Amino acid sequence: MRIDLRSDTVTKPTAAMMEAITKAEVGDDVYKEDPTVNKLEEKLAGMFGMDAALFFPTGSMANQAAIKLHTQPGEQLIADKYAHVYNYEGGGVSFNSGVSCKLLDGNRGMVTASQVEEAINPPDFYHSPLTSLVCLENTTNKGGGACYDVEEIIKIHLVCKKHNLGLHLDGARLWNALVAKNEDPKQYGEIFDTISVCLSKGLGSPMGSVLLGKQRFMDKAIRVRKVLGGGMRQIGFMAGAGLYAVENHISRLTEDHKKAKEIGALLKTLDFVTKVEPIETNIIIFNVNIDEQLFLKDMEENNVHFYSMGQGKLRLVTHYDYTYEMHERFLQLLQNYPVHSVLK
Numbered sequence: 405m406r407i408d409l410r411s412d413t414v415t416k417p418t419a420a421m422m423e424a425i426t427k428a429e430v431g432d433d434v435y436k437e438d439p440t441v442n443k444l445e446e447k448l449a450g451m452f453g454m455d456a457a458l459f460f461p462t463g464s465m466a467n468q469a470a471i472k473l474h475t476q477p478g479e480q481l482i483a484d485k486y487a488h489v490y491n492y493e494g495g496g497v498s499f500n501s502g503v504s505c506k507l508l509d510g511n512r513g514m515v516t517a518s519q520v521e522e523a524i525n526p527p528d529f530y531h532s533p534l535t536s537l538v539c540l541e542n543t544t545n546k547g548g549g550a551c552y553d554v555e556e557i558i559k560i561h562l563v564c565k566k567h568n569l570g571l572h573l574d575g576a577r578l579w580n581a582l583v584a585k586n587e588d589p590k591q592y593g594e595i596f597d598t599i600s601v602c603l604s605k606g607l608g609s610p611m612g613s614v615l616l617g618k619q620r621f622m623d624k625a626i627r628v629r630k631v632l633g634g635g636m637r638q639i640g641f642m643a644g645a646g647l648y649a650v651e652n653h654i655s656r657l658t659e660d661h662k663k664a665k666e667i668g669a670l671l672k673t674l675d676f677v678t679k680v681e682p683i684e685t686n687i688i689i690f691n692v693n694i695d696e697q698l699f700l701k702d703m704e705e706n707n708v709h710f711y712s713m714g715q716g717k718l719r720l721v722t723h724y725d726y727t728y729e730m731h732e733r734f735l736q737l738l739q740n741y742p743v744h745s746v747l748k
């Protein structure tokens with residue numbers, strides 16, 4: 405039994421999802437003639453109360469397109485130092501948009517309204533880049549699945565309005581926050597100018613993200629997607645998987661969150677674990693005082709796979725394909741570590 409806790413992207417489509425894929429009605433989406441893509445876009449726009457939506461192959465491309473829609477070359481965006489758009493999108497902010505990032509020292513990937521306001525360059529001071537966009541992430545990836553307090557986001561929204569800045573949400577993991585905090589997606593549609601959501605992480609679709617936004621930003625989105633190479637043809641097969649995921653896999657995220665909390669509770673009792681970061685959703689970040697490479701190797705020998713984030717920090721992510729059977733086995737393995745040989 406392979407237990408893969410590297411990421412929630414490792415899931416494979418279920419039989420029911422495969423059926424939704426094969427039965428999807430398709431057309432050429434570059435001509436906007438794919439009925440399943442159109443249905444998915446309409447559904448998500450409605451769900452968030454946004455004017456428009458556009459299907460993208462990846463979350464990175466949806467974020468990069470959003471950044472392009474909000475900025476001009478030479479300008480600057482504000483984000484937390486952990487931001488996915490800064491750390492894990494291959495330098496796309498500068499490559500695609502010619503924009504620099506002002507990074508804030510937030511808490512677990514989350515920033516405050518006053519931090520944002522202090523980071524805005526005065527627009528009449530022509531020596532510094534013009535600040536034009538704020539990018540937030542919810543839940544935070546590198547921050548360990550932390551959820552924003554919506555009250556703080558509203559304050560950030562007011563700062564952006566006052567200073568005429570765009571506000572984008574990297575919501576690749578937003579489903580987890582919505583479920584964990586029992587929030588209404590429409591609230592997010594009211595606050596943000598653009599939002600990207602992912603269908604292939606916790607929701608288990610093979611691919612796809614959707615960019616949602618106010619009409620004035622989304623008018624140019626299809627052109628930007630084309631420039632980035634993201635115009636797709638009969639992609640309704642994948643939109644069908646996404647629709648199925650949105651209709652069937654959101655509420656079950658609570659199960660991933662519950663398993664993550666159970667793992668965290670056990671980790672806290674183990675001698676070789678020095679710290680467990682707060683667990684709000686499906687990501688567990690913890691520190692060990694033993695040789696982390698040896699620990700990973702021992703786990704691998706027991707067919708349990710996960711990553712080190714460096715400096716003694718390790719990360720686990722629960723997901724759809726992490727079953728209760730695997731969960732029991734993993735908990736037992738941790739409990740007995742380092743006397744793991746008995747379990748082999």
Ligand SMILES: *Cc1c(COP(=O)(O)O)cnc(C)c1O
Nearest residue numbers: 462463464465488541545574576
């Ligand atoms: C995974 C992720 C993305 C981008 O995802 P890809 O589809 O792999 O490009 C963006 N933001 C966050 C916070 C993520 O976790």
